[in-house]
Amino acid sequence: MESFSSIECFVRSAEVGSFAEAARRLSLTPAAVGKNVARLEARLGVRLFQRSTRRLTLTEAGQRFLEEVAASFQTIQYAVANLASAEGQPAGTLKVSMGTVFGRLYVVPLLAEFLRRYPAISPDWHFDNRQVDLIGQGFDAAIGGGFDLPQGVVARKLTPAHRILVAAPTYLQQHRPITQPADLHELDGILIRSPQTGRVRSWPLTSREQEQSPLDLRLRMTMSDSEAACAAAEQGLGVALVSMPFAVPYLQAGRLLRVLPDWYVDDGNISLYYAEHKLLPGKTRVFVDFVIEQFARQGLAQRFDALGAL
Template sequence: MDNFSSIECFVRSAEVGSFAEAARRLSLTPAAVGKSVAKLEARLGVRLFQRSTRSLTLTEAGQRFLGEVSASLNTIQNAVANLASAEGQPTGTLKVSMGTVFGRLYIVPLLGEFLRRFPAITPDWHFDNRQVDLIGQGFDAAIGGGFDLPQGVVARKIAPAHRVLVASAEYLAEHSPLVNPEDLQGCDGILIRSPQTGRVRSWPLTNRAQQQCPLNLKLRMTMSDSEAACAAAEQGLGVALVSMPFAAPYLRDGLLLRVLPEWYVDDGNISLYYSEHKLLPGKTRVFVDFVIEQFAKQKLAQLFSAI
């Protein structure tokens, strides 16, 4: 068992390039992780890491050893997790990444029912609008849209990722009727700036007949968050291009109106991301199944669709 613990410390340290970060993820001290790896090196008779005050890098032997043990370690851990699930309730810490507002609006409200069904699971939920390294950062799952799919990660679609144009009734009353996409040129635009790249994307509008048209809004301001853009549009400051999950509450309460309701931006899908394992840990499997079930029950895919 001591050997297994040492190998886990080695693999996690190699994944993140730091004893301190590996210790944080393993709920150990950096000294304990470093000592465990040193014991493993002594037993193997080779140096696995080149250490300095600023970096931790694998030696050639360390790289070879990592390639040989990493997959086996994950298989063993998943087998243990599934055995625990088979004997009773799924158990363990469930580390999930999701967008800040999206998570608060649509995932956190599911938490009570989820824990009533699976009381042995401990949620460790991270709210961040940036894409995470699912495997490298030790996440069990992530919810979002437009993630790159590295090797070993799968995505299950749970809803379309549509963006729509919205404005307040007051703003629309003060401007000429907006009938065609060309009419947007004279409107104040509240556009979304990517938190990853810092750029404002040039979105093409699509209608239900799958015709496309350039989106030409006069830039008035940029936001890095759709909910903030909705709040700005509610004040009558312009026409906002926002994601449907964030627009839906404003549209439902009549605080905002769809502009050119026949047109929208297709930004792919909102998906659940998780590691591709034949032995998926029970805690991850039940979470994925639960979210898919609840999205279907609440018809969120239909709510998030702009069509």
């Protein structure tokens, strides 16, 4: 029977296409990873990788072997992770990706209670507004919206991802009342440019009655972040189209007001993403359950619904 470490080195190297990167994730040296893979190849009597100075690619035999062992290997990993706990409690490093401002406003405040319940878990939280490769980069979970859902990853809805129009009270006082989407064309627009594509997306507005209308703001400036757009709108620089979670603190404080409160942009959902496995590591399972529990307890789905109270 081949050693677990040799198979682990093979699987990780196949996932990332590099002995050096696999070594970094396994806390080994590249030489140790290479030797483990070579030992496995010698035992099997086949070459698993084609090696070059630039890349590492699976041979046909290597691809077939990976398909046969990957699922069982992950099951063993998760079983070990669940047993490797402190006094029966979930333990280990919890690597999670989340949006910078969204994480700071709505996830970080949950940290104290989470660690009170699960003191043996060590958070390793990454704040980034870009989608991560959940499995390839070794994340246990991610929180965000608009993620492509690759094979092997599931999404649990946390809240709707609505965008709304907001402006400073002083700005609105300087213009005629805005009662319908057609009134927007005379106003300065603060629009969001996608950090992924660099483009300003053409959003259709949706009404409470589910009617649709084009968003026709006069482009004044673009931002790549809703928090920055809220800050610009607060200065009276125009009407901003922003994600509801970022607008809530400004709306509650009266620093911004809704423009056309019966209209919004539907951008899908903000969800919690994690690998699809029957045997999740205990640390991941309790984190998923805890976040869903807390979002429900705080009524965040209702607060982020553009047709709600605000």
